[in-house]
Amino acid sequence: MQRIFINELKPSMVLADAVKDSSGAVILPKGTTLTEKHCAILDERGIKKVFVEGLPISREGTSFEGMDKKIDERFFAAGNNPLTLKIKDRIKELLS
Amino acid sequence: MSELFDRLLRSKDLPTIPVLHQKIVNVLKKDNYSEDDISKLLEKDQVLASKLLKLVNSPFYGVFGRVASVKRAAMLLGSNLLNGFVMSATLFNSTDKSIVALWDHSYCCSTVAGYIAKKLNMKTAEEVMTGALIHDLGKVLIKRQLPEEAIAVEEAAKSKRITALDAEKMVIGMSHDEVGIWLAEQWNLPKIIKDIIGYHHSPSLCSAHPKEAAVVHLADIIVKGIGVTGSSDLYVPALDEKALAALALSDDDIMDIVTGVVSNIESDEMFSKYLPQQ
Ligand SMILES: [Fe+2]
Ligand SMILES: [Fe+2]
Numbered sequence: 001m002q003r004i005f006i007n008e009l010k011p012s013m014v015l016a017d018a019v020k021d022s023s024g025a026v027i028l029p030k031g032t033t034l035t036e037k038h039c040a041i042l043d044e045r046g047i048k049k050v051f052v053e054g055l056p057i058s059r060e061g062t063s064f065e066g067m068d069k070k071i072d073e074r075f076f077a078a079g080n081n082p083l084t085l086k087i088k089d090r091i092k093e094l095l096s
Numbered sequence: 097m098s099e100l101f102d103r104l105l106r107s108k109d110l111p112t113i114p115v116l117h118q119k120i121v122n123v124l125k126k127d128n129y130s131e132d133d134i135s136k137l138l139e140k141d142q143v144l145a146s147k148l149l150k151l152v153n154s155p156f157y158g159v160f161g162r163v164a165s166v167k168r169a170a171m172l173l174g175s176n177l178l179n180g181f182v183m184s185a186t187l188f189n190s191t192d193k194s195i196v197a198l199w200d201h202s203y204c205c206s207t208v209a210g211y212i213a214k215k216l217n218m219k220t221a222e223e224v225m226t227g228a229l230i231h232d233l234g235k236v237l238i239k240r241q242l243p244e245e246a247i248a249v250e251e252a253a254k255s256k257r258i259t260a261l262d263a264e265k266m267v268i269g270m271s272h273d274e275v276g277i278w279l280a281e282q283w284n285l286p287k288i289i290k291d292i293i294g295y296h297h298s299p300s301l302c303s304a305h306p307k308e309a310a311v312v313h314l315a316d317i318i319v320k321g322i323g324v325t326g327s328s329d330l331y332v333p334a335l336d337e338k339a340l341a342a343l344a345l346s347d348d349d350i351m352d353i354v355t356g357v358v359s360n361i362e363s364d365e366m367f368s369k370y371l372p373q374q
Contacts, residue, residue, distance in 0.1 A: 077262070077332070077333075083335060086347060
């Protein structure tokens with residue numbers, strides 16, 4: 001699963017999570033196989049990023065490279081109770 | 097009392113509540129104050145006015161359409177939150193890099209804490225946002241009264257990879273939550289705000305407002321985890337598990353909150369400058 005920018009979307013990618021608007025209403029459900037039209041709708045609705053299946057976009061050489069390490073370092077002193085680790089992993093998933 | 101505490105807490109050197117804030121509070125005290133009086137005062141300070149507009153236009157604040165007038169922004173905020181907002185914005189009005197970073201951090205904590213409090217249908221959401229805006233008040237006081245020790249705290253935190261909280265205890269013998277509640281006491285702030293300041297790192301120890309303190313505690317951790325750390329304080333503080341249990345949130349609820357927060361930050365002007373750009 002990867003969270004990618006709208007302009008990186010390509011038809012045939014599969015949504016790994018539902019896309020919702022700011023009020024929480026579902027625009028496209030999880031599992032949708034994207035078409036050109038879907039991509040245009042998401043763009044129109046002001047959506048910036050979505051979750052897709054797999055790791056289709058390489059982050060090498062971008063400002064996202066090393067994000068996981070930075071987040072690990074930030075959490076270095078936070079101890080390792082299970083909930084803290086869950087929060088850390090979710091932030092990694094969302095930001096990397 | 098040691099010499100350090102003496103310098104830290106010496107009352108003749110204490111920062112006073114900012115003048116503009118006092119003026120606004122005086123206007124707000126009147127039963128029939130006019131929004132015009134308030135917006136005139138706010139507009140005198142352009143930095144403050146632009147900060148205010150940024151806050152009401154945050155996606156977390158959830159106002160429909162763009163707010164461009166200071167008057168409307170003041171109305172939307174309500175008198176309590178406006179009060180805390182003016183106090184913190186003027187307090188953090190500095191060219192010192194670390195104070196500016198601390199303002200960014202405080203602002204982000206406030207929007208996220210508000211988002212969580214509204215999700216939990218808390219009646220005290222406004223107070224939670226206000227408290228979050230000044231939760232690290234003690235850090236401002238430490239920087240001001242003990243500039244050399246403040247640098248030593250920063251260096252100790254970095255080199256030992258410990259939280260600011262632990263570094264403060266090591267270098268000064270007192271941490272910013274204790275210092276903050278002490279100053280809030282001097283300023284006669286409302287009990288709920290004092291509790292948020294004093295217990296934002298240990299909400300389970302708070303008897304009167306554990307939930308409010310816990311919401312700010314969680315917001316602080318999420319905001320720091322995202323990277324809005326407030327410069328000197330690089331490390332995410334330890335989670336007070338007991339306090340979160342009091343909020344009756346399951347782990348899944350908390351994951352939803354984290355996801356909800358991160359989904360909103362890309363369209364928030366303040367957060368987005370801390371995010372990697374495409
Ligand atoms: Fe703090
Ligand atoms: Fe903080």
